[in-house]
Amino acid sequence: MNLILRAQVARAAQDIVPSWPVESFIAVNPLAGHEPRPFETAVAPGVVLTRSRDAYLADADRGRIITADLEAALGERVPELTGQLTIGGESVSMMSVAILDMKNSQWNSPAAIEPSAPWLDEYLATWVSSYVNADPLWVMPHKQHGFYQAWRTLARRDPALPRSVRRALAEVPVEPDAALAWALGTLGIPAEAVTETLRTELQHLPGWVSHIKWRAEKIGDIDLLSYLGVRVTLNAVLGAPRLLPPHSPVRADEMPPSLWNRAEQVARSIAGSRAERDDITAVSWVLATHPVSDHAVTWQKAYELHYRATLMDVLQNTDPCTPRPQLQLVMCIDPRSEGMRRHIEVLPEVETFGFAGFFGVPVRFSRYRARGGINALPALLTARHHLTEHPTPSANADDHIMRGRARDALRRSTHRADSGTVTPFAFAEVSGWLFGAVSVLRTLSPTLQARIHRFLTPSTATLPSNVTVTDTFTLDERAAMAETALRMMGIAHFAPLIVLAGHASESTNNLYQSALDCGACGGNPGAANARASAAIFNDPAVRAHLALRGIDIPSDSFFIAAEHNTVTDAVTLLDRHLIPQSHVDAAHAFDRAQHTAGEMLVRERAQDLPGASPRSPARVQGRAHDWAEVYPELGLAGNAAMIIGPREMTRGVNLDRRVFLHSYRTESDPDGTALETIMTAPLVVAQWINHQYYFSALNPATLGAGTKTIHNAVGTIGVLAGHAGDLRRGLPWQSVGLGDHLFHEPMRLTVIIQAPLASIGSIVSGNQVLRNLLDNDWITLTARHDSAGPWYRYTTYGWTAAPTPLKGR
DSSP: OHHHHHHHHHHHHTTOOOOOOOOOOOOTTTGGTTTTOOOOOOOTTTTOOSSHHHHHEEEEEEESHHHHHHHHHHEOOOOOOSSEEEEEEHHHHHHHEEEEEEEEHHOOOOOOOOOOOHHHHHHHHHHHHHHHHHOOGGGTTEEEEEEEHHHHHTTTTTSSOOHHHHHHHHTTTTSSSHHHHHHHHHOOOOOGGHHHHHHTTTTTSSSHHHHHHHHHHOSOOOHHEEEEEHHHHHHHTTTTSSSSOOOOOOOOSSSSSOOOHHHHHHHHHHHHGGOOHHHOOOOOOOOHHSSHHHHHHHHHHHHHHHHHHHHHOOOOOOOOOOOOOEEEEEEESSHHHHHHHHTTTTSSTEEEEOOOTTOOOOOOOTTTTSSEEEEEEEETSSSOOOOOOOOOOOHHHHHHHHHHHHHHHHHHHHHHHHHHSSHHHHHHHHHHHHHHHHHHHHOOOOOHHHHHHHHHSSSSSOOEEEEEEGSSOOHHHHHHHHHHHHHHHTTOOOOOOEEEEEEEOOSOTTTTTHSSSSSGSSSBBBBBHHHHHHHHOOOHHHHHHHHHHHHOOOOTEEEEEEEEEETEEEEEEOOGSSSOGGGGHHHHHHHHHHHHHHHHHHHHHTSSSOOOOOOOOHHHHHHHOOOOSSSSSOOTTTTEEEEEOOOGGTOOOOOOOOEEEEEEOOOGGGSHHHHHHHHHHHHHHHHHHHHHHHHHHTTTTTTSSOOOEEEEEEETTEEEEEESSSSOOOGGGTTETTTTTEEOOOOOOOOEEEHHHHHHHHHHOOOOHHHHOOOOTSSSSESSSSHHHHHEEETTTTEEEEEGGGOOO
């Protein structure tokens, strides 16, 4: 085993972000490996960091970016430009000079081309796809020996390779590390260039490379050493004269206009003929301090600062209400929950909270007597507990399960018949008429087809059951989870009915279904976690432990799980058979309130949803069943900020479903541990989501997935654009744009916190991930101690007074 070479492979792959399979799509910052460096230096193959100059100028024309925003952006990025100049005998601010240059100078976004070796890339993509595809009908021979050895054995009979290459493969080493070392030597790569050469080779097929890194960490059936063993060995036996040189990005200022000419133009526009040579020289210093290559990032910063100022304008300074509410609704921090919370809170007796959608219960969940399960927990965690359910006493439970298994067997046999080598022909003759009729119905009346399908194939969800948390967690574990959740949410007074609503999406023929489900639940629906959490909170033994820790839940308070469907905006109560008679009326009142709120929210969303009409909410909801609909919902498009604080800051304010809302009260968290958990987990996940949308919007062909209309699935692993090639990364275009235009506004996450500044600063100082994100300008942080205090902005030099909100300008 060549340990030095393995270490070099690890270093070469350091910046590669693992890519989850599309069946459990987890949002990630695709440039997370660059977070230890400043945002503007995060240059990667084929990646654009900002929008075009014309887009920013258009925003300036319509008041979306104003002079104060540009001045604030320059103040943050180039504090040297806070002084004055004398031009033509008049005093002029350096910032105004820089802004004039920003509006006049021409520049283009970097347009680096992703490394490409067309034949080799296509060849390797086919082999990797065949190896990792889990279809039991088409298992690659020799797969048990690993990717490199399986390829080496089979490639010697591969007609796609020249005969001389096939003969040469018989002589290459059997083990992947030995083969890689041999190939590097054959190609004449010096020892000091090995790591950079491997890094360059990993820039090819970035989608497959990212997924291989994930599989190496989670499954272990393939790794980047074996992948590079195949790739570099092929280069060697094909007689490649040299490997692709390291990526050299094209910078926006590669051929800038003459500095003197730009300075002269700016000086003349300010002072006309009165501008003298000394004036032009002074202007030149300003322009050199803020070169053309910095313009794009400064425009982006101004664009984001305008949104932050607008958001801070609407935040409330009210104190919390003390009366006990009649109903409390806890929803995921997902921006889609903001609309439901806002509409349901028009009722004064209702109070809402935001909390990570797995409700603090990380589990692997299986339905009753199911053969498999789901990891319903954040990607940052590992499942250590397996949760299941048991039916309430029912003579029909076993019959129900048997019918479900019969339907599963029919589906599996249908799939096998349709996927075999010969059987598809006979299968089409026998069953084509049935599937043809179903297809016609699904096309012409998808909602009717869905109703018929539900009637004929009742879901196991209709089987009354209880989740069994007492068999899964010890009492101490349950009490600890309950206390952590309550301190993070900051519930002061418990209502008689507390609804814990997880969320899920519903759409047909959508390869990116999991991207619309709950990210905190591993790209799965959040119902299982909500049910488990409700069971924990209702446990008398847990409540007794909580009382010893200063948290008293009244005996008449009952927790019930629910699920928010983000396509239909219906919030459905789960486990209704558990609702005590004393709370039935309260549950009915919630049903009515959520129905009204859901209708209002559907009409609101229809104004932004392509092809939808606010006058027809039923058609918006019907998108869940339309197999031709590429816009079932807009997911988290538009996400731009995260607010951590009491609901009073935002209650009654329309945040346009753009903000992650995590509840928090300082008084419920005296030692700051809850705040630390929020900042090091939900905040980091929100940043992943934010940057996934950011880079998918700006780089749809490289960091996004392109258009859905030409996607083909590779099992449950991912999608290809067409029939071959690289695995697509990121979100499809339909998640961020329509036609040639973006509807997602790409901006880095604005974080706003109401908590003691000393606590926030201490948490940031103790966490390297947060320091990287904040010190390197991947996200921004604004905070205040309490509702009466002033706002401060986090900087690498400490807290400074935040810029004046728009209404104060």
